[in-house]
Structures are given as structure tokens and as C-alpha cells.
Amino acid sequence: MTEELNERTPEHIGNDAASRHTPVLLQRCLDLLAPAFDVENPVLVDSTLGMGGHTEGVLQAFPHVRVIGLDRDTQALELAGRRLAPFGERFTGVHAVYDEINDVLDRLGIPGVQGVLMDLGVSSLQLDERERGFSYSADAPLDMRMDATTGQTAADVLNTYDERELARILRVYGEERFAPRIARAIVAQRATRPLARTGELVSIVRANIPAATRKTGGNPAKRTFQALRIEVNGEIEVLERALPQSIEALAVGGRIVVEAYHSLEDRAVKRALAVGATSSAPPDLPVEPATHAPFLRLVTRGAEEADEAELAHNPRSQSVRLRAAERVRPTPDHLKPRQTGRRAA
Template structure:
């Protein structure tokens, strides 16, 4: 659409893909397959997908995003690649249903760049940033679901504490929840600025001096709750591994410890024998079906940090499929 022209031209500048070269290097052996297909589970503004399409001229990419605005901008940016790119409005835990609809039985690559996208942070009215006053929304898919305001104004105090503790690892969760309940009794919370002020006043002065912006953990927690992010990731990891052909690779970039823990466990489970300890010979059905291709989690180096400050907290992990998943470990296909 013509009115997005400036957005599309600026997309490459607004979104510097995190660890792009390392992602391409890790995916390269799998994407060398003739007719290779990769799924970009978190398309965003299309930076990683553009890198793949340029580097591997024979590869087709299916890009998933729940954010219709991101899909539209990425679709325009990637239009020069023609039918080598297909954008789909979906949450990434629907990966196998999407591939089934497209008639693709298995793929050679899966890429996930988790967390909030540059587009969402930069669009002030979306309410993702504690640095800009905006409506308390935080939905990645602005067409459906609860907003952050709904969570803050309807959850009881105990549930608010649970959300802030579990998803934000916020030690002052009880104080913040109490302040929210007190404030909403006067008037419903509607703006991010109100919430930031409320958080500041709930946290002791000494604690506000360290650990970054005092609202950071609360905003993370609300975003995860609003978008069901950890639940979606928990389903998406086994679904994505099941979508991989033998020899295919999955690369995941996580930005906070809760996500990285889920990724670590999912990949480690596939890379470990499922046989009971002490068996003299491990049957084929219990052999590992993944091989880890990163040692632990890789982080951004100084050059990457200088180029892209948003890479500061990234933890990158990757694995390769060695064989089909044994029947007793295979996840049931999810249906929409």
C-alpha cells in the first residue's frame, strides 16, 4: 500500500536483525539442500528473512507473524523476491498446521527471534515501551485478545502478583499489585505513563537506583501474559522440531531467562537418550534425535553490540535433526 512507502524504505534501518551472520552460518548446511524451505517463525519486519533470501537464492521462506502490521510491512519489503516468500498471519505454535495448508511436509530450517519486535517497540501507540506514554495495549495481534489494561483492571491482586513474579521475576510484585488495585478503585488504568508512575512509587528509592528502568520487569510480565508468550513457545518448540526434515536445523534467539530456559530444555531433551540408565545397548528408538550445534547459549560480541544495542541480552541456541523423533516422544499434532 502506497501510504506505507516510507515505512518500507525505513524498515531496514529500523530493524537491524540480531546476529544475522551467525544465524545464516548456522542454517547454511541445512539450507544447501535443493528445494530447501525455511520457516521464519517470528517474521517481524523481515530482516532475518531478507538475509536468508539474499544469501541462499534457491531457498523459499514461509514467514509467520501474529502482528498484521508487521506482515504487511514485511510483505512489501520482501515483494522483490516474488513467490520465494510467503507471509502467513499465525502464531508460531501453529507452524505444522500452516505447513500442512501449504502442502509442505517438512522443512530444512526454522528460525525464531523471540521477544518484542523493533516495530512494536518503535510504534508508541502499541503500548509496549515504558519510555513513551501510550494506551495500555501490548497485544502483538491487535485484532484479538485481552489488552494490558484489561489485565491490570480485572485480575485480582493475587493473580497480578503471580503474573509479575512469574513472568517479570519482579521482587516487588506484591507492592506493585497492591498499588494497582488501589489506583483502579478510583479510576481504571488506561495509559503506560500512569503505570510507570505507579511502579516508581511502589518500589523503594534504593532499589530504583540499580537494575535498569524500574518498570522494565512489570512491562515484560504484562506483555508475556497478554500474548500468552511462554505458553505459545512451549508448544511451538516441539512443533517446530517435528516440522524439521532429517538434516534440518532450528536456530532460536531468546532475550530473557524464562524463554531461554524453555529453549534449552527442548533442545537438550532431543539431544539426550531417552533410554533408562544402565542399559548396556541403547535401542534406536531411544537414541537422540537432535544434535546441539552451539555450545550452550551464544551471546553477542562487542562488534554486534556496537552495531545493534538490542542484541545485548540475546542468547542463541541451535540444533540439527539427526533422525525422526521416536514414536513415544512425538508430540500430537495441534489443530487450530
Template sequence: MAERDAASRHLPVLLQRCVDLLAPALAEPGSVMIDATLGMGGHTEGVLEALPHVRVVGIDRDPEALRLASARLARFGDRFTPVHAVYDEIPEVLERLDLPGVQGVLMDLGVSSLQLDEAGRGFAYAQDAPLDMRMDPTRGRTAAEVLNTYDEADLARVLREYGEERFAGRIARRIVQAREKAPLERTSELVDLVRAGIPAAARQTGGNPAKRTFQALRIEVNDELAVLARAVPAAVEALVVGGRIVVESYQSLEDRLVKRAFAAGAEISAPPGLPVVPETHAPFLRLLTRGAEEADAAELARNPRSQSVRLRAAERLRPTPEHLRPGRGDAGSTGGPGGRRPDRTRAPRAPRSPNGPRRTA
């Protein structure tokens, strides 16, 4: 029942294209792929069916997704290994499983079908629900906590940076005014505030006016961009030579991070003007797509959720040069691409005090 439930609720985006891109790296018996964002297991199922000699390690931070995917993939036995983790923890997952490297990595980013379809999770602006939005509902700060504790400047920053919302300041002001009367608790309250904060003319196009605000809050609650900035370099480091990585993004902020990470590996890192490029500065990645691929008409007709997908893929050509390995340089202290991951036992980031620096929780 759970297997049928997961399969009926999740249609994987660009499945055949993902399999085709990964297959050359997974040709040898005993090959291992990491599905870094397992969800309900649709992509993993496609790989396991198409490549019967491959093992997949499926990572997800959502316990319910792991439960549903595990039931769906139970018929593959020990060829599938579920792991409860955030996908920037790939190095720790491989160490725990005693895997020195893998031949493939797949990332299907953003919110999953499971999270969108379950109204009680608070991800969907079209359904009234508690303001939660945590991908792992067992830990972390909820959207309600963000809305009710961040000061106006921080709320505007989140909406502007993560939602690319033109009216971030107006919406943040409405939120602060509303919570002075009573804490915000429901998604419908937030939708009404966003609608009231956006000029009537701007509400006529672009779909639901709350879409960008919900995206921004989801990214903030789950620290999505910081996790992605650490996860892509970690995934590349997990690949053996000849291994391949495929990433599907669904909004420009994600795609920009992936593009930059791949480009950094596919470019010569030596100073310009050298007569001969040292091997240590030669590219260590080969781009497999020309720019970002989008869904064609057939995919859109089959799966409307593929409308915003941007797919990029790369192949590892050689080990990463020492000077470009994750953790080198200033990135390690900032949590930027390749940097150190924060201690996950720490409290989530607290809002700035109106009169001073950011408070600690």
C-alpha cells in the same frame, strides 16, 4: 517507501551467525525455511540474499509487521510467502501450504522493533500510550484489561513469574488501590505506580524500574511462554532429517524453555544402565552451539538491541521416537511442551474470583 522504512527500523540480531548455522541444511535447491517470527523481515532478507535457491515462509501474528515485511521482501517474488498466524500453528501452516516438512526454522523471540518503536502499541515504558501490548492488535485481551480485572493475587503472580519482579506484591497492591478510583488506561500511569511501589534504594540500579512489569504484562497478554512451549516441539517436528532450528531468546524464561526442549532431544531417553541403547531411545537432535551464544563486542556496537540475546541451535538426526512425539503423555492435556494448543476462539484466561476458582469469561 515501506521497504526502506522496514529496513531502516530493523537491524536483525546476529544475522550472519543465523545464516551460517542454517546454510548447511538449506544447501539443496528447493529448500524451505520457516521464519516463525518474521517481524520486519530482516533475518528472512538475509537468508534470501545469501541463499538464492531457498524459499522462506514468514509467520507473524502482527498484521502491520506482515505488511512492512512483505513490501521489503517483494523483490524476491514467490520465494517469500507471508502467513498471518501465531508461530505455534506451524503444523497448520505447513498443511495449508502442502509442505510435508522444511529444512530450516528460525525463531527470533520477544517483542519486535516495530512494536517497541510504535508508541501507540503500549509496549515501551519510556513513552506514554494506551495500555495495549497485543502483538496482534485485532484480537485478545489488552494490558489494561489485565490490570483492571485481575485480582491482586493474580497480578502479583504475573509480575513475579513472568517479570521476575521482587516487589510484585507491593506493585500489585498499588495497582488495585489505584483502579478503585479510576481504571488504568495509560502506560505512564503504570510506570508511576511501579515507581511508587518499589523502595527508593532498589530504584537506583537496574535501569527503569518498570521494565520487569512491562515484560510480565506483555508475556501475559500474548501468552508468550505457553505459545513458545508448544512452538519449539512443533518446529522440531516440522524439520526433515538434517534440518536445523535456530532460536534467539532475550530473557531467561524464554531461554530456559528452549534449552529444555533441545536437551530433551539431544539426550538418550532409555533408562540408565542398559548395556545397549535401543535406536528408538537414541538422541534425535544434535546441539550446534555450546550452551547459549551471546553477542560479541562488534555485534553490540552494531546493534545495541543484541545485548541480551541468547542463541541456541540444533540439527535433526532422525525422526522423533514415538514415545517422545508432541501430544504424547500428560503434556497433551496441560498445554505444556508438545501439548495440544488451545482453541484460539476461546476467551483469554480470566482472573480467579477472590472466593473461588478461576472464573470463565
């Protein structure tokens, strides 16, 4: 997936998922996951299936692996399903948000998995489909729901949240310097008529960002659109629930690989992995109890970025930050996430 929005959207987009999506850092993801697959009948959960690019790469590279693909976007599931049909029963697509990973595995009768892959952010499909309202480059309804079957839309947020809350969302989720000005203008505009189209929002943002600032950094609306998308889909809250649940789903020796595309996501990933990779014993204890030893081992040094070759091959990898860890033992009872009945295999 990606955090970089298209400045231009093609007039006609084919239905072939492979032609519409180039997975970010695919080979690096495969290399990181490979050691975990050196067991009998390994299972990977692709928590953000999208159009199936990463899953296809896994199924091609590792003929003994089964993949469970989760996505809240029914259109993505349909496209990925067609793309992955040649792999038969080795692929199972599930309509679910990735914080539901353990419920899905329970229903499928899978006690623990060898890999979890999370490619966060907005997908190529969502950007390319104009009527979804994710892109600021074309006028469309203010929707922005990843699951178009449920939940509030961007229009609902813009037309019902108060000015202070709108400003907070734009400032925190979009890191928008001019959030108060934009929020004030949104409230003034909706007093005349409710906002309904992305073009209206782009015009408001442009009018409330100084001309000197608009000269650099691309389209000035991109931060506002990012913030609204995150709010509409509850992305940060879902991610913060999903990370510990995903780690809990891993069998010992299993690996989690996460690709994030903005600082809020990456900080959440870094915190979650650090909990497992750090001793939970009080620092003044002379001997670390075995129950407090780390249960994760970090397998990347910090957050990895795309190199020049990847950027040339896939410009949407520009903002990616990749982190990975391996489970080395079961989670101690005092650190298990709440509301989960699962245990590491």
C-alpha cells in the same frame, strides 16, 4: 527481536522496514542454517518474521531458498511484505502464531522444512509504535497485544486480575522483587478508576520501588512491562507448544535456530532441545535401543551471546541467547508431540 526497550522513541518513524530494524546475530544465524540448505529446493520457516530482517538476509545469501514467514502482527506482515517483495514467490507471509507452524505447512503442502528460525521477544516495530503500548518511555494506551486484532489487552489484565495473580505475573514473568507492593497499588488505584494509560502504570511502579533501587538498572518499570506483555500474549505457553512442533516440522538434516532474550524463554528452549539431544532409554539398560537414540544434535555449545562487535553494531543484542540444533533422524513415536499429524521427512 529484542527484550531491550527504547528509552527514547523518535517523533517520526519512517515506513521503511529496513531502516527500522537491524536483525540480531544475522551472520551467525546464516552460518548455522547454511549446512541445512545444501539440498534441492530448501525451505525455511521464519517463525517470528517481524520486519523481515532475518528473512531478507537468508533470501540474499541463499538464492535457492524459499522462506515462509509467520507473524501474529498484521502491521509487521505488511511492512515485511513490502521489504521482501523483490524476492517474489520465494517469500510467503502468513498471519499466524508460531505454534501454528504445522497447520501452516500442511495448508501449503510442505511435508518438511530445512530450517526453522525463531527470534523471540518484542519487535522493533512494536516498541517504536507508541500507540501499541509496549514501551514505558512514552504515554500510550495500555494495549501490548502483538496481534492487535484479537485478545485481551494489558488494561484488561490490570483491571480484572486479582491481586495475588497480578503479583505472580510480575514476580514470575518480570522477576520483579517488589511484585506484591506493585500489585497491591494497582488494585488500590483501579478501585478509584480503571487503569488506561502506560504513564499511569509507570507512576505506580515508580512509587512502589524504593528510591535506592531505582538508582540502578534502568527504568524501574521495564520488568513490569515485560511481565504484562508476556501475559497478554501468552508468550511462554505459546513457546512451549511451538518448540516441539517446530522440531517436528524439520526434515532430517534440518536445523532450528532460536534467539531468546530472557531467562524464561531460554530455559524453555534449552529443555526442548535437550529432549531431542538426549537418549530416552532408561539409564540402567546395557544397550540403548535404536528407538531411544537422540534425534537432535546440538550445534551450539550452550547459549551463545553477542560479541563486542555485534553489541557495537546492534545494542539491542545485549541480552540475546542463541541456541541451535540439527535433526539427525525422525522423532521416535513415544516422543512425538501431541496433536500433530506431521512426521519428519
